Amino acid sequence: MKRSTLNITLAIGFLAVAVGILVARANPATNYEPSVYTGTPTITWLGLGLGLAIAVSIALACRGREQALGIALGGTVVTAIVSLPVIRNYRFSGMGDALSHLGWTRDIANAEMAPHELFYPAVHTIATAFHYVGGIPIERGLLFGMVVLFVPFLIFVPLIAREITGPGMAVGIAAIVSWMILPINNVATHMGVHTNSNALFLVPVVIFAFMAYLRRRATIERLPFGLSPFSLLIYLTAIGLLLVHPQHMIGVIALMGAIAGVQFLARRRFDDHPMLDHPTMYAHTVVLGVIFGLWALSNERFRNAATGLIAGLFQEDVGGGAEVDQREASFEAVGSSLGEMFVIMFGDLAVISLVVGLFVLLVWLGRSGLDPETKSFVNYFALALVPLTGLFLVYFLGTPTMAFRQIGFIAVILTVLAGVALARAIGALSGVITRPGGTAAGAVVLGVCLVLGLMTVFGSPIIYNPGQHVTDQKFSGYETALNDADQETPLVGMGYDPYRYDHGINGLEGVESLSSGAASSGVIDADEFENGSYSTAYNEVDYNFVVTDFDTTREIEIYQELHHSQDSLDTLETDSGADKVISNEEFRMYAVQGEE
Template sequence: MRRPALDATFAVGYLAVALALFLARANPASAYESSVYAGTPTVVWLGFAFGLAIAVGTALTCRGRDQALSIGLGGLVVTSIVSLPIIRNYRFSGMGDAMTHLGWTRDLVDGELAPHELFYPAVHSFGGVFHFLGGVPVERALLFTMVVLFVPFLIFVPLVVRNISGNALAVGLAAIVSWMVLPINNIATHMGIHTNSNALFLVPVVIFAFVAYLRRRATVERLPLGISPFSLLVYLTGFALLLVHPQQMVNVVILFGAIGVVQFLAQYRLEDHPILEHPTTYVQTVVLGTIFTVWAATNDRFRSAVVGLVEGLLAEDIGAAAEVDEREASLTEIGGSLGELFVTMFVDAAVIAVVVGLFILVTWLGWTTMSREAASFVTYFGLALVPLTVLFALYFVGTPTMAFRQVGFIFVLVTILAGLALAHLFGGLARYLTVPGANTIASLTLGVLLVLGLMTLFISPVMYDPGQHVTNEKMSGYQSTLHHGVEDQPITALGYDPFRYDHAINGLEGEESLTGGTAASGEVDHEAFEDGNYSGAYFDMDYYLVVTAYDVNREIDVYQELYYSEAGLAGVERDPAADKVISNGEVDVYAVRADD
């Protein structure tokens, strides 16, 4: 494509994304949205799709400055999608761990808590800084933090591949795969205020520093104690990752340790290989491992997590297998299936993983044309997947949530290797077809996978779970209940324990809150509730029942009355023992009296 036409194409692509952002901002969410995808105007998605189509095509065909512009365009689209909760003026997003992180951040802002008292204080500290500097609410500051921590993933994945191979096609393909955001699985890793997931997006930064340490020689004098600048960069980025979430630091230590083992064995088995010329990773592994040990050993949360893992390994009917059986039974009752859900959530990741797995195999067999230097990094990362997968298996048996967090880290490595793997796949295809023909097939195939990846970036009803949009009315309803309700009267909800809202509103350090012991909280007994026994639905006690638009959408529209029915919800209105004390259009709160 000629220069004027190419420049015009980029200009139109960036303009389309800019207009899409303007329209998204002009159409804020006015009520609870069960899906950010459905709630965002169609024309916004058309603008994003147009920009992404240009980015995919040009990332494969352009080189140099033009490829950088295409990668920037694709990254802008994906970052815009990640930023939709901010752009469309969500009060907050996330009803689980995100609420607790909001509470900790509120404690930091109010001076109730110091950053060093948290096991992983980075996200909360960033939120506090953005709150004070930007003059925005803490909720919005945290959403902004989520976006800021996400962007390095899009930047450093292609940079790592460029540093490993220098192949422009591999760089473009790595960028496209990064836009799929494969580390997010919406089982244990989420696009939101979730520190473990946020840490995943910083892992490529650490890997970039590590690759630079192995491949580049410092042009400045070594620092004191013989430390090279690149080695220091590994320590600094590793420590930053530790402050965001220590679990991903553990995985980095395992990665470096596995590479150190490869280097050690290479010294005895190989006579002439690039691995022998790389500086060893022994010191980096020991230093980062020591930093983690010192940081974690004195922390109660870390000790509790280890104890929970050991108990899970020893217990019966605990682990992912039992949880999968339970989920499959529930899906079947509402007309879904585990297979359908897997295809919806993981088909893009599965395809990329198969391609990467085959690529690692053919590289080890010597059937690729890549340089020995680049192949050594495939060996490093490929063999490192073995201990990382073993740890996944232990988590899978002991604590399923940790297992799928481990999958998130594994797919960071898979994303990096995918750039190299796909470059060889489509490069080989070009020898049988033409280069334009191979690029066309690559664009169409990756375009489909990209759509599948982005449509599961946020939780939505397509995954049999409504979005976790928190509205002003919802926060207001819970705040009024917590602050003005009868002291010691439990606060209950449908299908989950509402204690997270206490965290978000009052923080975790305050005395006058549920966590301070002034009142209990929990889920009502759905069987008693459905039988119309509202008075006895919570341990035969007087209690507050909070019913939100989210609850109604989840139980009626998504779960199709699996646990709570429309008739059961309507019955509360007519029951003489239930008095509606709050109603703001999004939240209804009932004061329910127990049987005398």
């Protein structure tokens, strides 16, 4: 294709994306949206889809400047999708940990807490900076911070592929796989204000830092204490990751430790091997281990989490097996299945894992055709998957949530390897048919996985997980309920404990745990509530019962009245023991008399 034609095609792509973003901005969300996908105008999706199709084609077919522009176009599209809550003027997004992080950020902004008092203060500090410098609400500052921490993932994954193989198709494929956002699984990692998930997007930055250290062997002016600039870069990026969330620092240390172990064995076994020319990672592994140990062991929250993990390993009905059984029963009750949900939520990760696994096997069998230098880097990452998978198994047996977070970390490594693996696969296919045919086939497979990955980045009814859009009306309702209602009366939700809103609205006042900040809160007893026994549905005491659009969407529409029915809510309206005391378009609160 001629350069002029490519330039026009790229211009069309960027223009389509710009139009899509402007249309989305011109149509902000006015009410609660169960799905950001259906709430966003169709024109926006057409513009973003056209831009993404052009980006995939150019990233695969072109090299050099044109490929870089194609990657930039695709990265812009994916960043726009991730930024939809910001673009469409969401008040906030996130109803779990996100609200607690909002509370901590509010405490920092109000000088009720210093950033260093938090175990991982980076996200909160970034949001506070946006709040003060940009004059924007704290809620919006956190959403901006989410986007800022996501962008490095799109930039550094293709850069790592370039460090491994040099310029070529692998760089473009690595970029495309990064657009699938494989680390997000909506089980324990989420696209939102969720520090553990946000930290995953910084892992490639640390990986690129030690790739640069391994690759660049030229003598460079040394820094004090014998440090090289690249060693310093490793420490700085790793500390940055630690401040966002420390769990994935464990993965980075395991990764570096595996590389150091491979280097040690290579020096014992070989007299001539590319690994012998690489500077060792021994010191970096030890130093980062010490930094993490000093940071983590001095924190009570980390010690409690470690104790809980160890206890979970020795308890029955705790761990991934029990979690999977529970999810399977829930899916079957609403007419779905665990297999169907696995395909939707993990299908693209499964495909990429299979391709990478077969590729690594060919490398170990000596059938890959890679040069020795590239093969060395592939072996580093492939062998590092062994301890990382072992860590996943420990989490799986002890703390299922941590296990699915570890899957997110492993997905980062698979994303890095996928560029090289798929480039070799397309190259082999091109030898059988033709180069255009092989590239076209690769584009189709990548395109399908890309669509599947992007359609599950945010929670939505398609995965039985409604979007956690927090509107002005919902904030207003909870503010009134928390600040004006009787503080001694429990605030009770329909399957969702409202205490997180107390965190988000009033802050945690320096408390470093995620325990309830409200005087008393909880969830209604579904069986008692459905039987019409409203007076005994919460410990037989007086309580304030909250219903929001999120609750009714989840329980009535998505869960198909599995736990709560519309009839029970309608009956509550006329019950003599219940009075509606707060009501707006998306929030209702009833004062319910208990039996006592």
